[in-house]
Every structure is written in structure tokens, then in C-alpha cells.
Amino acid sequence: MSATFSDTTPEINIRETDCFINGNWVPSISGKTFSTINPATEEVIAQVAEGDAADVDLAAKAARDAFDSGDWPKMDARDRGRLLYQLADRIEQDIDELAALETLDNGKPISESRYGDLPLVIDCMRYYAGFADKIQGSTVPIRGNYFCYTRREPIGVAGQIIPWNFPMLMTTWKWSPALAAGCTIVMKPAEQTPLTCLRMAQLAKEVGFPDGVINVVPGYGPTAGAAVVKHPLIDKIAFTGEHRTAQIITRDSAETLKRLTFELGGKSPNVIFADADLDAAAMGAYVGLFLNQGQCCCAGSRVFVENRVHDEFLEKLQKLTRDRKVGNPFDPATHQGPQVDQAQFDKIMSYVDKGRAEGATCVTGGHRVGNKGYFVEPTIFDGVQDQMAIATDEIFGPVLSVLTFEDKEDMIRRANNTFYGLAAAVWTRDLSIAHDFARRVRAGTIWVNCYDVFDAAAPFGGFKMSGYGRELGEEGLRAYTENKTVTVAL
Ligand code: NAD
Numbered sequence: 292m293s294a295t296f297s298d299t300t301p302e303i304n305i306r307e308t309d310c311f312i313n314g315n316w317v318p319s320i321s322g323k324t325f326s327t328i329n330p331a332t333e334e335v336i337a338q339v340a341e342g343d344a345a346d347v348d349l350a351a352k353a354a355r356d357a358f359d360s361g362d363w364p365k366m367d368a369r370d371r372g373r374l375l376y377q378l379a380d381r382i383e384q385d386i387d388e389l390a391a392l393e394t395l396d397n398g399k400p401i402s403e404s405r406y407g408d409l410p411l412v413i414d415c416m417r418y419y420a421g422f423a424d425k426i427q428g429s430t431v432p433i434r435g436n437y438f439c440y441t442r443r444e445p446i447g448v449a450g451q452i453i454p455w456n457f458p459m460l461m462t463t464w465k466w467s468p469a470l471a472a473g474c475t476i477v478m479k480p481a482e483q484t485p486l487t488c489l490r491m492a493q494l495a496k497e498v499g500f501p502d503g504v505i506n507v508v509p510g511y512g513p514t515a516g517a518a519v520v521k522h523p524l525i526d527k528i529a530f531t532g533e534h535r536t537a538q539i540i541t542r543d544s545a546e547t548l549k550r551l552t553f554e555l556g557g558k559s560p561n562v563i564f565a566d567a568d569l570d571a572a573a574m575g576a577y578v579g580l581f582l583n584q585g586q587c588c589c590a591g592s593r594v595f596v597e598n599r600v601h602d603e604f605l606e607k608l609q610k611l612t613r614d615r616k617v618g619n620p621f622d623p624a625t626h627q628g629p630q631v632d633q634a635q636f637d638k639i640m641s642y643v644d645k646g647r648a649e650g651a652t653c654v655t656g657g658h659r660v661g662n663k664g665y666f667v668e669p670t671i672f673d674g675v676q677d678q679m680a681i682a683t684d685e686i687f688g689p690v691l692s693v694l695t696f697e698d699k700e701d702m703i704r705r706a707n708n709t710f711y712g713l714a715a716a717v718w719t720r721d722l723s724i725a726h727d728f729a730r731r732v733r734a735g736t737i738w739v740n741c742y743d744v745f746d747a748a749a750p751f752g753g754f755k756m757s758g759y760g761r762e763l764g765e766e767g768l769r770a771y772t773e774n775k776t777v778t779v780a781l
Pocket of ligand 1: 452453454455456457479480481482510511512513515516517520531532533534536537539540553554555556557587588589685687713752753757758
């Protein structure tokens with residue numbers, strides 16, 4: 292592990308810091324702003340408009356008007372698709388600048404934002420651009436002399452609320468299917484990372500999205516976010532974040548009975564059988580947890596290893612982890628940048644303390660790196676027991692728990708012993724074990740001999756308290772449509 296703090300932060304032009312409403316950049320009505328912070332230096336990057344209920348009201352009216360009276364839902368679907376293709380092209384054109392802006396605001400290494408997140412953003416947008424003119428209903432044989440068919444229509448105004456861990460990618464997962472379906476949008480980005488979402492709104496304006504189709508109101512969750520959830524002109528909420536926030540959103544949206552889709556947290560099991568390719572499995576455990584500073588909803592934070600290969604596996608995993616380079620996220624050689632903010636840093640360090648206090652052995656890492664910025668050593672706990680806090684709670688940081696197992700049946704029971712159900716992985720050469728695991732582990736995504744493989748075509752979402760509904764794939768598109776049945780007497 293090494294730390295680099297030499298200042299190679301590039302000059303980045305910060306332009307968009309206001310609310311984007313009805314095609315215009317406007318300050319918040321209250322005139323209030325909040326600071327967005329560079330987590331690598333703890334310095335203020337910019338002051339951003341602090342939207343609240345009054346700004347959300349303007350945005351909701353603009354989105355409603357664009358939906359009810361504008362051309363957007365009525366537009367030839369191919370033209371909607373063409374605009375999405377153009378936005379993807381525009382993002383590709385500005386890829387280096389956007390990656391740098393993402394790294395500045397979020398702290399993720401430039402190698403990840405430039406070569407991981409941004410290509411996924413562009414691919415997802417193009418995937419849904421191609422779907423815009425393929426949203427079909429069906430004909431339904433019914434009794435009597437009738438012709439019955441269904442139409443898939445856009446749900447209306449979509450309220451979208453996203454977290455800070457993949458700001459551009461989460462924006463894209465929300466915007467692309469909604470726009471392809473013909474919905475209009477009121478988005479509330481995370482208060483920690485508003486800058487790339489705001490830049491994307493400007494790029495959408497430049498490529499010609501009509502006014503009012505995309506609106507972005509930066510601000511805090513309990514004010515701006517709650518106002519989106521409660522607004523009567525908004526039809527649906529698509530939310531990614533913590534399950535506790537989803538519970539509040541469920542209560543707050545009850546009055547207006549909004550359609551809800553939730554992508555929430557996880558405590559995903561990553562299971563290594565003795566017959567697995569242990570080099571690949573160690574790499575899978577390493578990437579599966581440490582990617583994005585451990586701030587992934589699907590992080591493989593519970594690594595179960597079959598007893599007889601525990602020592603060999605752990606040695607390989609520790610070697611990879613010791614070589615992990617933590618430091619300046621703008622250094623192309625950096626593997627791990629800072630956590631997103633002080634609150635996340637404090638939460639992670641408190642779990643490191645709990646792990647030690649509960650009797651697990653910290654075999655790698657476990658400390659802060661440097662004294663400026665929210666850097667945490669990639670950390671491995673061995674000897675973790677199921678009931679320990681580090682094995683039950685979502686830490687959302689670079690802290691990996693190693694547990695052991697002897698018996699497959701017992702391991703599957705333990706893997707399922709969590710109220711989360713977002714993802715799981717198994718490493719084995721035995722096909723029957725792999726398929727049995729895939730069938731019996733209750734999670735929305737199962738990876739076999741791989742981890743963190745994402746594709747715009749593959750649905751993603753949770754079982755249990757990890758959420759409901761799916762993003763990506765055709766299901767992700769359907770979540771922005773209503774089904775209408777038309778019956779014609781013949
Ligand atoms: P969070 O729930 O605190 O915040 C997420 C968003 O909700 C932010 O924009 C926030 O401002 C807003 N918000 C907060 N309170 C609100 C309220 N009362 N009403 C409306 N909006 C409100 O979550 P976080 O800490 O920012 O993000 C981390 C969480 O997100 C983790 O639990 C992680 O697992 C989850 N996550 C899930 C996925 C997935 O696809 N399943 C992806 C990324 C992150």
C-alpha cells in the first residue's frame with residue numbers, strides 16, 4: 292500500500308451550479324447554496340444552488356407541462372431515441388473532462404471514472420436509445436366479438452433521486468429508460484456529488500432535448516428530495532440509496548400513491564469453494580469489495596471461504612490488497628481514492644473499531660491513510676463470525692470480512708441469513724454446486740466465477756430489503772410505462 296498526495300489535480304472548469312429548470316439555469320428561489328467538497332483535499336470545489344420545495348414545485352410544473360402539453364411523449368419514438376444517441380455521442384466527445392469532474396467531486400480514481408464508469412454510461416444510453424421505438428403492447432384474445440389490445444404508455448413525470456457513489460452512472464440508469472419511454476424528469480442528485488449530473492443536463496440542452504423534459508434540482512434529501520417524493524404532479528419515484536430512506540419515501544409518497552422502484556443496499560456473500568481457481572477467486576474477492584473504495588451497493592462484503600483453502604486464499608487476497616495503491620485519485624496509477632465525505636469516513640472507521648472489539652482479526656489495513664482527505668487503508672478482517680456487526684451491516688467502505696465454512700448446506704443458509712438480497716457470487720468448477728447456489732440464494736444478481744459484471748441489457752435490483760423493481764434491461768424500461776388495455780367492439 293502506498294499513498295501519493297502530489298498535486299496532479301487538473302484545472303477543471305466548473306460551470307453548472309444552479310438548478311436546471313425548464314431549460315434554464317436558475318438560482319434557488321431562497322438564494323441559498325451549499326458547498327460541494329473535494330474528498331481528496333477537503334477543499335470546497337464550488338457553491339451549488341440549494342433547492343427546496345419551491346424549486347421542486349417549479350421543476351415539477353415544467354416537467355408536467357412538457358409531458359401534458361409538450362411534444363415529448365407524442366414525438367416519434369425514433370426521434371426520442373435519436374436525441375439519446377446524440378447525448379451519448381456528446382458525452383463520448385467530452386469523456387475526459389466528464390471523468391475528471393466525476394473524480395473531483397466523488398474522489399474515485401481517474402482510471403475508474405474514465406475507463407469504468409464513463410463507458411458504461413455511454414453504453415447504457417445507447418442501449419435505451421435503441422429501445423425507444425421498440426416499446427410494444429400486445430393483442431389479447433378475449434371472449435365475445437371484440438378486438439382487445441394493450442398499449443405501453445409513459446408513466447408521466449418521473450421523480451428520480453440518486454446517491455453519490457456512481458453519480459453519472461446512476462443519472463444514466465435513471466434518465467435513459469425514462470426518456471426512451473417518453474417520460475419527463477425531475478431529478479435530485481446527491482448533495483455530495485451534484486456536478487456531473489448538472490453538466491449532463493447542460494449537454495442534454497445542447498443536443499436539443501426540449502425544455503422541461505429534464506429538470507435537475509440539487510439540494511438535501513429531507514428538503515428537496517422529500518419535496519420530489521410528495522409533489523402531486525409527479526407520478527413515480529425511482530430511488531437509489533439506503534433502505535431507511537426508502538422507508539421514509541414509502542411513507543411520504545403514500546398520500547399521492549406514486550409508483551415506486553427502489554435500488555437499495557446489500558451485504559452480498561461471495562463464496563469460494565475449495566475446487567475454485569483460487570487466483571481468480573482472490574481477484575474476484577478483491578475487486579468485488581474494493582472497487583470504488585468499497586462504496587458499491589453490491590460489494591461482496593461477506594467472503595465465505597471453504598475451510599481447507601482458507602490459508603492459501605487469504606494469502607493471495609492479502610498480497611493483492613497490500614499492493615493496492617491508495618492516494619491522489621488523479622494519479623493514473625492510483626487504485627483507491629478517498630471515501631466520499633467525513634460522515635462515510637467516520638462510519639467506516641467506527642466499523643473497523645467494532646470489528647476489533649468483537650474479536651475479529653484485522654490482518655491487513657485498518658487505519659487512516661495520510662492526514663488530509665478521507666483515505667482509508669483497504670482492510671481485511673479474518674475470523675469473522677456471522678453475528679458480528681462487520682458481517683451484518685452495510686459498511687459501504689473498503690472493509691472485507693472473511694468467514695469460513697465446511698458444509699455447503701450450512702453455507703447457503705448463512706449466505707441467506709441477511710435482510711438484504713442484492714447480489715451474490717460463487718467460485719467453483721462444479722456446475723451442480725454453481726447452479727444449486729444460483730437457484731437457492733435469494734438475491735437479484737448471481738455471479739458465477741466472476742464479480743461486478745454489468746451490462747445495460749441485464750436487469751439489476753434486489754430481493755428482500757434491497758429494493759423492488761429492476762433497472763436496466765427491458766424490465767428497467769417497463770418500470771417507466773403504464774399498461775393500457777383497449778377493447779373495441781366489432
Ligand atoms: P441515502 O439514502 O442517504 O441518499 C440517497 C439519496 O436520497 C440522496 O440524493 C439523498 O439526498 C436522498 N434523500 C435522503 N433523505 C431523503 C428523503 N427523506 N426523501 C427523499 N430523498 C432523500 O443513501 P446514500 O448514503 O447517499 O447512498 C448509499 C446507499 O445507496 C447505500 O445503502 C447503497 O447500498 C445504496 N446504493 C444502492 C444501489 C443499487 O443499485 N441497489 C446503487 C448505489 C447505491
